Amino acid sequence: MENKNHISDELLAAYLDGNTSAAETREILEALRTNPELRETIDIALKVEHDRTFTYDVLPMRKLAAKSGNNICSVLCEAFVLHKRGIPFNEQELLETAQDHRWLTPQGSPLHSIGLLLAHYGLMVTRKYDARIEDIQKVLALDNDVIVVVDSGKLYPERSEEDGEPNHALVVTEIKEGAQSVVVFDPQENATLPIPISQFELAWNESRRYMVRVLQSIDDYDPQPIQLENIQITNDLLELREAIAENAHEVWAAARIKEGWSYGVKRDDTLKKHPDLIPYSVLPDSEKEYDRIMAMNTIKLVKRLGFDLVKRKD
Amino acid sequence: MTDKEIIQGLIDRDNDVTEEFFFVKCRPLFLDIIKRVFDDEVDYDEFVNELYLYLMGNDAVKLRNFEYRCSIYQWLKILAIRFFIKKRDNLKEKSGDEDISETSEVQMADNVDTLAKLDLLRLFSLMPNDRYGLVIKKLMVDGWEPEFLANEMNITVDNLYNIKRRAMAQLTQVALNDIREYGK
Numbered sequence: 305m306e307n308k309n310h311i312s313d314e315l316l317a318a319y320l321d322g323n324t325s326a327a328e329t330r331e332i333l334e335a336l337r338t339n340p341e342l343r344e345t346i347d348i349a350l351k352v353e354h355d356r357t358f359t360y361d362v363l364p365m366r367k368l369a370a371k372s373g374n375n376i377c378s379v380l381c382e383a384f385v386l387h388k389r390g391i392p393f394n395e396q397e398l399l400e401t402a403q404d405h406r407w408l409t410p411q412g413s414p415l416h417s418i419g420l421l422l423a424h425y426g427l428m429v430t431r432k433y434d435a436r437i438e439d440i441q442k443v444l445a446l447d448n449d450v451i452v453v454v455d456s457g458k459l460y461p462e463r464s465e466e467d468g469e470p471n472h473a474l475v476v477t478e479i480k481e482g483a484q485s486v487v488v489f490d491p492q493e494n495a496t497l498p499i500p501i502s503q504f505e506l507a508w509n510e511s512r513r514y515m516v517r518v519l520q521s522i523d524d525y526d527p528q529p530i531q532l533e534n535i536q537i538t539n540d541l542l543e544l545r546e547a548i549a550e551n552a553h554e555v556w557a558a559a560r561i562k563e564g565w566s567y568g569v570k571r572d573d574t575l576k577k578h579p580d581l582i583p584y585s586v587l588p589d590s591e592k593e594y595d596r597i598m599a600m601n602t603i604k605l606v607k608r609l610g611f612d613l614v615k616r617k618d
Numbered sequence: 619m620t621d622k623e624i625i626q627g628l629i630d631r632d633n634d635v636t637e638e639f640f641f642v643k644c645r646p647l648f649l650d651i652i653k654r655v656f657d658d659e660v661d662y663d664e665f666v667n668e669l670y671l672y673l674m675g676n677d678a679v680k681l682r683n684f685e686y687r688c689s690i691y692q693w694l695k696i697l698a699i700r701f702f703i704k705k706r707d708n709l710k711e712k713s714g715d716e717d718i719s720e721t722s723e724v725q726m727a728d729n730v731d732t733l734a735k736l737d738l739l740r741l742f743s744l745m746p747n748d749r750y751g752l753v754i755k756k757l758m759v760d761g762w763e764p765e766f767l768a769n770e771m772n773i774t775v776d777n778l779y780n781i782k783r784r785a786m787a788q789l790t791q792v793a794l795n796d797i798r799e800y801g802k
Contacts (some may be wrong), residue, residue: 313680313697317688320696320790322782330738333793341703343794344771347653348699350699350787352647 311335312341320349341373362610363433363512363530369453369473370412378451378473378604380491382421385449385475385518391425416455418473419516428519432528436517437486437501441479449518450476456492459499468509535604540615548599549592553584621690629678640670647691648698655702669701744792750785757782 311332318324319332335342379402386393398421402408405424407417419429432439444452456472457463477496478487486504489496490527499507508514519525537545560581568577580591587595606613619627619635627635648666673680684693731781742751753771756762768778 313700314683314685314687314693317692317696320786321688321692322757322779322786323687324758326738329789331759333738333741333790336790336793337797341700343797344703345696345699346790346795348703349695351654352699352792371679400622401749469780493801556781 306478307452308464309517312437314340316345317348320346322448337503354477363516363608365416365468365609367470367511368409368414369418369511370414371472375410375412376408377491378418378453379421380474381451381475382419384489384491385422385427385451386425388449389427391427393425396488398557414473414512415470415511417489418451418453419518422518428522428525430517430525430528432517433512433517435513435529437505439515440476440486443515443517444476444479446524448520448524451516451518452476452488452508453511454504454507456507458507458510460504470514486593529601530608532603532604532608535606535607537600537603541603541613543611545596545599545603548602549595550584552595553580553587557581621686624690625681625684628673629681636670637745640673641666643671644694647695651698651702655706664683665702668705669698672701673697686773741789741792741796744796745785745788747785747788750781750788753778753781754785754789 315324315328318327318331324332332342336346358600368375376399379398382394383395386398399408401424402413402417402421405417405420407413407420416431419431423429440450440452451473453470453473454581456468459472459474472490472492474491475489476486477489479485479501480487480498485498485500487496487498488504498505555578563576564577565578565581567581568580569579571578580587584592584595605612624635624639628640630725645666648669649662652660652662652665680697684690739755742755745751753767753788757764764775764778764782768775771778773781
């Protein structure tokens with residue numbers, strides 16, 4: 305047990321998490337008056353960013369970019385890009401298409417759906433989390449378009465509507481020389497506005513720096529899979545990995561055989577022969593490894609996107 | 619993994635949890651703290667290994683005594699800050715043989731009478747964001763349930779917790795300013 309005359313690490317941490325009683329809070333604040341070490345500890349703790357990747361390493365794909373009139377800011381951003389590209393569209397049709405596909409819900413657009421209207425109009429769209437200002441600069445330098453999602457409360461702190469959520473879509477049109485400000489089209493304002501870079505980054509952090517890129521040319525395609533290195537997998541999920549890998553092989557082989565392919569020592573696309581049309585158990589390790597990596601990345605991606613895989617007890 | 623699974627994994631010295639969690643996932647946190655505590659460049663790996671030994675000392679008693687009053691993130695953050703502050707001070711005094719583990723807790727104010735002087739409500743009123751002040755007053759002083767308050771404010775409970783955390787940071791800042799202005 306902690307000595308009650310001491311402020312334990314856990315009590316101090318509970319205070320910062322807002323889990324102390326009024327009496328405990330009073331004690332800690334009073335101790336701040338007399339204890340410089342405590343002041344320094346708290347001062348540093350407040351400066352160290354609350355890193356959501358630490359315990360909840362989840363990308364906010366299902367969060368809703370919503371704050372704009374009727375929660376249609378992402379649709380208006382996509383309309384902005386279509387207009388800029390000279391692609392004819394009807395705003396009402398855009399809304400209906402988005403609603404029909406559930407890319408737009410009454411509460412807003414899930415982050416992962418932003419850009420699907422543009423893809424519907426034949427544009428090439430890719431998405432990236434954990435992007436940096438330099439990534440936006442690169443995309444704009446190629447005359448491509450960028451839609452980002454931010455916390456509008458942090459973008460406009462004077463409006464005191466901060467809620468720490470990615471809730472608003474913007475089109476970035478320019479990064480000012482020296483990266484002092486970011487110029488954005490804000491559909492809520494129906495205007496292009498300069499935002500100080502530090503303010504923009506704070507607001508952008510809330511969406512895990514989510515960026516939708518609209519490409520002009522296939523040459524600009526630069527695949528950037530979601531980073532999964534830090535996702536932990538428990539032992540039962542490792543068993544699942546092997547099952548998924550084996551089944552993926554079975555699915556692939558069944559589809560090939562259905563299309564008329566059969567086993568051959570060497571791959572021959574004309575004769576439809578493939579050396580991997582053999583049971584998973586006798587596949588070379590190099591091929592098994594390919595399936596395992598795919599399976600592992602799938603499991604990790606599911607977790608990273610905020611879903612849990614739970615083993616049934618029975 | 620839940621906080622409970624992480625704590626148990628560390629206590630059990632599970633290699634995967636220890637490596638992945640303490641040495642990989644926590645790396646940005648520890649790096650940030652070390653940069654803020656030490657003016658000069660230090661050996662990150664050496665310092666973090668020492669922190670690990672401190673955490674696991676006495677058959678991991680710190681982990682075993684963890685009561686889940688806060689997130690493991692917040693707890694480890696405080697634990698690491700205090701550990702490294704103490705280490706820095708020891709290095710400055712060139713007395714590296716001092717037992718850090720026994721001195722990391724902070725002595726609270728002995729003069730209990732002074733507690734009465736601290737008026738929480740006054741501090742709440744000094745907070746620049748009225749909404750923040752309201753949230754912690756309702757939760758802490760009035761004892762409202764988070765679910766009820768979130769419902770009243772028409773926000774999600776997750777949002778309320780975010781606001782609460784920011785409110786505590788603002789309250790602390792207000793208290794620190796108050797100390798600078800009127801304190802000892």
